[in-house]
Amino acid sequence: MSGTVMIPGSPSHRSAQRPGVRGDIIAAGRGLAFGGLMLAGLGLLLVPVIALILVGLGAGVVIDATALPGIQRAVLGLLLILTGLLMGRLLMLGVLLAVRRLAILTRRLAREWCGVPIAEAYLPPPGIGIVSGTGNGKLSFQQRLWWLVSDPATWRDLLWATMNAVVGWILALLPAMLVGVGLIGFIAPTLRHVIEIPPPAFPGNSPPVLILIGAAFVTLGLAAAPWLLRAYGGFAGAMLGPPGQAELALRVRHLAQTRAETLDSGAAEIRRIERDLHDGAQARLVAMGMALSAADELLDANPAAARALLTEARDASAKALAELRALVRGVHPPVLADRGLAAAIQALALDSRLKVDVLGSLPGRPQPPVESAAYFAVCELLANVSKHAGARQAWIDMRYEHGLLRVDVADDGHGGADPAAGTGLHGIERRLAAFDGILALNSPPGGPTVVTMEIPCALSSPKTSSC
Amino acid sequence: MRVVIAEDLFLLRDGLTRLLEAHGLEVSAAVDNGKDLLEVLTADPSGVPDVAVVDVRLPPTFTDEGLRAALAARREVPGLPVLVLSQYVEQLYARELLACGDGGIGYLLKDRVFDSAQFVDAVRRVAAGGTAMDPEVIARLLARNSGDGALAALSPREREVLGLMAEGRSNAAIAQRLFVSERAVAKHTASIFLKLGLQPSDDDNRRVLAVLAYLGR
Numbered sequence A: 001m002s003g004t005v006m007i008p009g010s011p012s013h014r015s016a017q018r019p020g021v022r023g024d025i026i027a028a029g030r031g032l033a034f035g036g037l038m039l040a041g042l043g044l045l046l047v048p049v050i051a052l053i054l055v056g057l058g059a060g061v062v063i064d065a066t067a068l069p070g071i072q073r074a075v076l077g078l079l080l081i082l083t084g085l086l087m088g089r090l091l092m093l094g095v096l097l098a099v100r101r102l103a104i105l106t107r108r109l110a111r112e113w114c115g116v117p118i119a120e121a122y123l124p125p126p127g128i129g130i131v132s133g134t135g136n137g138k139l140s141f142q143q144r145l146w147w148l149v150s151d152p153a154t155w156r157d158l159l160w161a162t163m164n165a166v167v168g169w170i171l172a173l174l175p176a177m178l179v180g181v182g183l184i185g186f187i188a189p190t191l192r193h194v195i196e197i198p199p200p201a202f203p204g205n206s207p208p209v210l211i212l213i214g215a216a217f218v219t220l221g222l223a224a225a226p227w228l229l230r231a232y233g234g235f236a237g238a239m240l241g242p243p244g245q246a247e248l249a250l251r252v253r254h255l256a257q258t259r260a261e262t263l264d265s266g267a268a269e270i271r272r273i274e275r276d277l278h279d280g281a282q283a284r285l286v287a288m289g290m291a292l293s294a295a296d297e298l299l300d301a302n303p304a305a306a307r308a309l310l311t312e313a314r315d316a317s318a319k320a321l322a323e324l325r326a327l328v329r330g331v332h333p334p335v336l337a338d339r340g341l342a343a344a345i346q347a348l349a350l351d352s353r354l355k356v357d358v359l360g361s362l363p364g365r366p367q368p369p370v371e372s373a374a375y376f377a378v379c380e381l382l383a384n385v386s387k388h389a390g391a392r393q394a395w396i397d398m399r400y401e402h403g404l405l406r407v408d409v410a411d412d413g414h415g416g417a418d419p420a421a422g423t424g425l426h427g428i429e430r431r432l433a434a435f436d437g438i439l440a441l442n443s444p445p446g447g448p449t450v451v452t453m454e455i456p457c458a459l460s461s462p463k464t465s466s467c
Numbered sequence B: 001m002r003v004v005i006a007e008d009l010f011l012l013r014d015g016l017t018r019l020l021e022a023h024g025l026e027v028s029a030a031v032d033n034g035k036d037l038l039e040v041l042t043a044d045p046s047g048v049p050d051v052a053v054v055d056v057r058l059p060p061t062f063t064d065e066g067l068r069a070a071l072a073a074r075r076e077v078p079g080l081p082v083l084v085l086s087q088y089v090e091q092l093y094a095r096e097l098l099a100c101g102d103g104g105i106g107y108l109l110k111d112r113v114f115d116s117a118q119f120v121d122a123v124r125r126v127a128a129g130g131t132a133m134d135p136e137v138i139a140r141l142l143a144r145n146s147g148d149g150a151l152a153a154l155s156p157r158e159r160e161v162l163g164l165m166a167e168g169r170s171n172a173a174i175a176q177r178l179f180v181s182e183r184a185v186a187k188h189t190a191s192i193f194l195k196l197g198l199q200p201s202d203d204d205n206r207r208v209l210a211v212l213a214y215l216g217r
């Protein structure tokens, strides 16, 4: 779920408008690229249209054949209907997915090229998946189809593709077309000795006039390009962004899910602590009490045996202490409590058998629940590095920017981490999701692995530190 | 010998006082928070104790108040011997203590009080400018250095000696502990220093610090 939710404030608002002619040319080129995407969408839309036409044609032929018996024609008609239906069924998923990919790409380009951030609001695929958007490969055909069809965002994407096929010509392609017509239609014919293009026929079309008109077209196209590109971004934003209500509904689902998970994991944690106390420290204290009272009874009759019992009681108390220490460390580590996240991560690095470099710093302390979630996430990630990565070194980088706490854990191991193969990474993801935080994993086979977590949060002002 | 105790739990403060007094040490003050500790340790130069035994977690913050007060006191009174007690030992805090001047530093788990003879020995050692590091700190330092080729080249006995030395024990104490002669320990120490490429020294504490610095790289 969290994989599909954008963190507020995180997308880079890089508005890539360069001044001058160069910027205009780039804008026209980008418009052209959007136009290409538009045509691709149009092509995709044609697939169901063709399927429909085939079905209709086939039905016509069959009806025709029943009126005038003709067995070959009836077969042809049935074949047409079948082809149409098969196309519909088989290609529907492909078309829907392809339209979604186009929409995702358009959103990205609209952000990068037009400076218009567009939030993505697809339903997560059934089951949990860290990377969603286009779904993971483990669903059946039916499940995938249903997942797409039942998502209102799919239908908004289709509406966009349709509208785009009309509006895109003007907003996306117009500048490039103007430039093209100016260059090829008017200016090129003046170089008649080089290229064989007949000049357009109108009175007084001497080369200077042609060049003048051509230059006007080119100038107009280039001048309009940045404006139209921005307008196209606005259009895409209006069509492809989630409507307010859908955004709210999505938010509610997200909150309900993460709340349920938080409550579950909280309850599980309390059960674990209770069990640990019951089987560990509590049992040892009972043993201690028994040894002490036995020693009390033996003290006069058999001092040597009493002494042995006392030693036993002392050992039991030391063991109980050690167990309590381990328990507390797993719940609320001392350095985290004393000094906060940055120092606790330093302490983790010092305690690790691996060589761990800690970079960066934090200008203050996040709220305790955020600190704790981030700390235990780093613990799990470091444990993963020493368990699975075969790494020689690990790096932890932490920083706080734009209301976002960001921690990277990287290693030089063999990579290939797969959240589906274990429980740790999913556990971190769920824990972070309770704070609208996300976990991003980059671990190609062969390495290196970089795991990044981002949690939106506020920092308290730093306390003055010691020595 | 005059000792100052800083511990907020009455039971432990009382127990520590009695334990130390039973072994012939004088408890000149027993305080229960960081501010009072700093005052007692730095107020009047003639009243500076021979050693301070300090709990890490003290009021009012119940975080590392005691540790910070101890470090602050050492900055005002350089070399002031401090033995820090805690329910937990942390490498980070061990490092901070070791970085605060040469010697006269101890960092032990509270459990070590159970063995009163050993504990009082550690207090005396720190008071005399020596070092007392908890075996758990040393065990984790050694584990962290398990990939070190020079350490791997040590014999099991030498590694044992290295561990005890890093805790801050003298050759005589190590010999007693391992049931060997002091000469044998001296031989092991020389060999360890050679293998780790450290400068040999006759001074017990200098040796301890060199070993700790090596392990804490």
Ligand SMILES: Nc1ncnc2c1ncn2[C@@H]1O[C@H](COP(=O)(O)OP(=O)(O)O)[C@@H](O)[C@H]1O
Pocket (backbone or CB within 6 Å): A384, A385, A387, A388, A389, A390, A411, A413, A414, A415, A416, A417, A418, A419, A420, A421, A422, A423, A424, A425, A426, A443, A449
């Ligand atoms: N840093 C890493 N380098 C290489 N592989 C990793 C790394 N982290 C995790 N993995 C792989 O990804 C799987 C999933 O990790 P995780 O969800 O933490 O489960 P586990 O409980 O097995 O640690 C692991 O079983 C391991 O094979």
Ligand SMILES: [Mg+2]
Pocket (backbone or CB within 6 Å): A380, A383, A384, A422, A423, A424, A425
């Ligand atoms: Mg794991």
